[in-house]
Amino acid sequence: MTTTTPSARRKTLIAGATGQIGSSVGMHLMGLGDWGPIGLARTPDPKAPYPMIAVDLTDAFDCQNKLAQLQDITHFLYAARFDHFGGELESKDTNVTMLRNLLDAIEPLSKNLQHLHLVHGTKYYGHTVQERRTPYREDDTCGNFKSFYFEQQQLVQQRQFGQNWSWSISRPHAFCNYRTDEARNMLLVLGLYASILRELGEPLHFPGTPRSFEVKTQFSWLPTLARSAVWMMTEPQCANQAYNIVNGDPLSWSELWPLFAQYFKMAVGQPNSSSFARFATDKDAVWQSMIKKYDLKKTDLQTLAQWPYGDYVLSLQWDVVSDMSKAQRDGFTETINTPKMFLGGFDYFREHKMIP
Numbered sequence: 001m002t003t004t005t006p007s008a009r010r011k012t013l014i015a016g017a018t019g020q021i022g023s024s025v026g027m028h029l030m031g032l033g034d035w036g037p038i039g040l041a042r043t044p045d046p047k048a049p050y051p052m053i054a055v056d057l058t059d060a061f062d063c064q065n066k067l068a069q070l071q072d073i074t075h076f077l078y079a080a081r082f083d084h085f086g087g088e089l090e091s092k093d094t095n096v097t098m099l100r101n102l103l104d105a106i107e108p109l110s111k112n113l114q115h116l117h118l119v120h121g122t123k124y125y126g127h128t129v130q131e132r133r134t135p136y137r138e139d140d141t142c143g144n145f146k147s148f149y150f151e152q153q154q155l156v157q158q159r160q161f162g163q164n165w166s167w168s169i170s171r172p173h174a175f176c177n178y179r180t181d182e183a184r185n186m187l188l189v190l191g192l193y194a195s196i197l198r199e200l201g202e203p204l205h206f207p208g209t210p211r212s213f214e215v216k217t218q219f220s221w222l223p224t225l226a227r228s229a230v231w232m233m234t235e236p237q238c239a240n241q242a243y244n245i246v247n248g249d250p251l252s253w254s255e256l257w258p259l260f261a262q263y264f265k266m267a268v269g270q271p272n273s274s275s276f277a278r279f280a281t282d283k284d285a286v287w288q289s290m291i292k293k294y295d296l297k298k299t300d301l302q303t304l305a306q307w308p309y310g311d312y313v314l315s316l317q318w319d320v321v322s323d324m325s326k327a328q329r330d331g332f333t334e335t336i337n338t339p340k341m342f343l344g345g346f347d348y349f350r351e352h353k354m355i356p
């Protein structure tokens with residue numbers, strides 16, 4: 001069972017501290033003031049306002065060597081994921097090895113370890129490989145598809161047996177955050193796409209299939225996910241539990257598209273079975289002219305946003321909807337209005353001169 005350590009003695013290890021959720025949790029913990037974050041990544045962020053250690057989690061020796069100094073970790077948030085590209089499935093072996101190497105290195109040194117939180121996702125339910133009954137519930141089986149999340153969960157359950165620490169797992173869906181330096185960012189992909197189409201005098205075409213336009217999907221607002229991780233790390237009822245953490249309002253792109261078109265003052269287009277990546281290939285010239293015309297920040301269209309990531313997010317061919325009632329029942333009641341989240345993101349990018 002989780003017990004609360006006097007705050008001054010908390011020391012929180014964040015694996016994947018330079019990633020989207022790892023960095024969000026790190027900043028959130030800094031704001032809370034008494035969590036003593038320490039980050040891990042192969043390439044630490046020199047600007048991070050807390051200590052970071054450079055370590056390659058695929059290398060057991062590197063973990064033993066570099067992490068021997070970490071004697072008194074009380075909380076441990078695992079948000080690392082090995083490199084993967086586009087919509088490909090992550091390597092199960094590499095990701096499980098990374099977590100195992102880390103546990104082997106720090107668990108014997110962490111006599112005061114209270115809690116290990118893993119940031120996982122809806123791929124646990126196998127949504128990328130087959131249609132499933134929705135909404136996904138935390139105790140649904142994952143059928144024949146065993147993702148690296150499933151294998152990591154098994155590993156943690158085995159390692160925790162008979163120990164004083166507890167674990168928890170969050171299962172979010174597509175991350176959203178207001179950041180100008182994060183290319184894997186659906187808000188930025190959409191904001192750039194819409195403003196370029198408007199400049200060209202085109203309607204807001206949907207660059208996916210009629211089916212992907214209609215299926216229901218969800219998003220996870222990163223500040224909410226970061227708060228939920230702290231909730232799980234501290235609340236006794238969350239010990240050894242997994243929770244879906246999504247905004248809470250399943251929507252189809254066909255519901256969002258008219259709102260986006262209205263925001264950018266353009267006509268609503270229809271699905272054209274094209275792709276963001278194809279769209280972006282020949283838009284450098286128009287983008288550079290827009291930068292001059294609207295006095296935007298100087299950016300390179302091909303690297304500013306990860307266009308294939310946008311295609312991955314639009315690629316769903318069936319509903320991917322998670323049930324939030326377990327988290328709400330156990331006390332995490334925060335919900336996010338997804339349309340407002342998107343429109344607020346476009347406002348943010350405008351204020352930061354990223355889009356006109």
Ligand SMILES: NC(=O)c1ccc[n+]([C@@H]2O[C@H](COP(=O)([O-])OP(=O)(O)OC[C@H]3O[C@@H](n4cnc5c(N)ncnc54)[C@H](OP(=O)(O)O)[C@@H]3O)[C@@H](O)[C@H]2O)c1
Pocket residue numbers: 015016017018019020021022040041042043044055056057058079080081082083098119120121122172173174175176
């Ligand atoms: N992004 C999403 O929309 C989304 C949605 C649902 C669930 N999730 C899940 O949430 C978790 C975190 O995702 P994310 O998008 O925040 O990750 P991310 O942005 O891709 O970051 C991955 C982190 O892992 C670190 N890392 C990778 N390989 C490493 C290695 N060999 N040794 C040490 N550190 C290593 C990276 O730092 P270095 O490269 O410097 O090593 C980075 O800090 C993953 O399980 C992911 O599947 C993500």
